[in-house]
Amino acid sequence: MRAAWAVAKNDLLLLRAQPVAAIITVAVPINFLILFVLFAISGGVVPVTLQAGAQGPATRAFVQALEGSSTFDVHPVSTAQQASAAIRSQNSVAAITVPADLNQALRPGGHATVDVTINNLNGDFADDIRRGLPLAVSLFYRQAAPGTLPLRWREVDSYPTTVGFLAFLAVSIQTVALLIGGLLQGGLGVAREWESGTVKELLLAPVPGWSVVLGKLMSAFLGALAGAVLVFLALLLLGVRPQAWAELIGVFVLVLIVFVSLGVGVGSALRSRNTVFPLAFGLGLPLFFISGPFAPIPWGTAAAADVARVFPVVYANAAFQHAAFGFWTLDTSVSASWLILAAWTAVALAASVWFYHRATAAR
Amino acid sequence: MQAVWALVRKDLAVWIRSPAVMAVTILPPLVLMLVLALQSVSVTSVPVALVDQDPGGQAATALLHAAEAFDGFRPQVLTPEAALQAFARLQVAAVLTIPAGFSANLAAGRQPTLQWQVRNYATDSTNDLRRALPDVVTAFLQSGAAGKNPIGVSIAEQDVHPHDASLVSFEMIGMLALLLLQAGLINAGLAAVKEWETGSVKELLISPASPLNIIAGKVIAGVLAADITGVVLTAVTVVTGLLPAPGAAQAGIALLAMTLLATFGAGAGVALAAALRTNERMNSVSINVSLYLFFLSGGVIALAYMPAWLRLVARIIPNTYAADAFRQSLLYGSTAGTATDLLWLAVAAAAGLVVGVPALRRGLAH
16 A cells, blocks of 8 residues: 555656646546537527517517527517528528518418528427427417417426526536546556656566556546546536535546546556547547437437446436436436446456556566 | 658658557547437437327327327337336336327317426427427317317428538538547647657758748648548548538538648647647647637537627637538538638638747747
8 A cells, every 4th residue: 555655646746747737637627518518508599580570469479489489599680681691690590570460360260471581500400490480389379369279288397397408418528527537647647657668667666566556546536536626616606506415426436436447447558648638538529429418318329328338427427417406317227327337446446457467467 | 842742741651650640530530420420319309108098089099190290209109007117217208198088078179188298307308398299289280180270370481401401410510620620730730749759850950951841841741631531531421421422612612621721720730739849738738729619619509509709709710610611512512601711711721820830930949
């Protein structure tokens, strides 16, 4: 243990001697979170212009229905030219024109046409508009002429509140941010020994290999922990208020151990900081997308879900979301998921020792 | 010129002979593109259970058919018990239940109530589901199965593009811009940094090649490496059907946009190399720079969806114009607006060189 602590202390002193490199590596997880928050901040509402032919009660009810549909961000304009200019300058995605005779549509047998020009950049964006409009129309009838529709529907939600897109995504992002941070902290610290040749001194030292690995794990864990704290503070700033603090801390510690151990294994296998860095991002980004950042993995493709289940990220994600929001987003049970995370911890630790031994035995 | 081309050939040869560097430049975006393709299904449609408790009713059957024909979710008709289980096990995101007596109540004007049970985790997926049901109901009412359609508002749609591109193809374009910038940054930057790390900068400086020739060689090699990467990836996306095969004019525009973006990246890369001078710092800073520029330009979403302040920032990021030029030329088969895009990219490329060339020159002088 003394040897392990000496190795760890040496690595920490090296970080202090290279403050720029240290800051860059510790800041990687928070960087990743900021980057994806920039992505998520754009939200799901569609910016549209609205040109109304008249300002009567029917038009006002229709505008209210558009705004109440949770789909549109409505910007009134006076002319069709303004609406076209907004689409061309990419300030809006669609131009909606409400006819002056909209109230005719509320009379039996009456009819009115709402014109919409859609900048159909892709099917997904365009379909949001195409589906948002019937919802707005049905809300319009519910408000303006409630007895008109021959049927009703009642939505029954599973949870009393729906988590905002940014908060939900932020929790998924922070899992992958920790993955990338852990891989880097563990991998770079080990790869540096080979690149600088100091691995020879480590091998010549009268200490067992496992204590070197333990020392690397300890220093990498502390570095990754610093990054994790920054990430957690960012989540608090984004309005995430964990419901289960003990569970949250437990998941943080467990996943950091897994990711840092994997990093040490990767660093021992690759022995090059040049490849550890891009590999960490190369693994992190795909794992982020297949581990259910937007919705539970069983709702996506079976193939992607099967691949995701092999890695610890999806279980860590589910545990974080449970700690943060109180719901479970995986079809694997809570207890089974925790067992898998525990198993991954053991596997990652064993892999870090094995890869180090394999790499040093080759010398 | 001979000296420049000798340096370009040297750097390209080193790049080609570094399979690890090529792999880490090309493989992660390729993997990410594959993952985006898989993940796009989850973003565009979720599984939903349909329960018909009025199986003999004509109206109920018509409503069920309308729901089955809806392309906004992946429907499966289940019994009430199976639907409950599927919902509990997260195999479906929502359950639409047509109540018993639906058809009779509808015919009698008693406004039967559908139940729409929703797993409301987050607003994004929940709002998709909330939009889905009125769409289904509208289609059902329009079919006439509920009698005269009371909805008198119709939507007349006009689209800017002749057809919708797929979400995956749209996202690929953003990834292509990211890749090109990253490739330009990393290849030019690492090629420069390598000279300091290996000490070969001394040999370069005592060679008859002027510093400007040396810098030109680095930048051109970085641009060519990025162009090769971009062309290979575009070819892969065309062969796999993710992007349509472009016409000659559109291909030329796309290649010019790639070259200009890569030039900006290479200029920035050599500037960073002069400042950082080690592989490790170069790797971490260049990946961060390219990711920040990627997300500040909107990443894989459209500019219009961004907050106003972020749109302003995006308008000074070269990726924004590159992604727009790629979309117009490779996705929509058009050249609309590409002149403006290419002009801004040329300005960015010039800016990259104006910053990078003197920076590397100062670095070599020291």
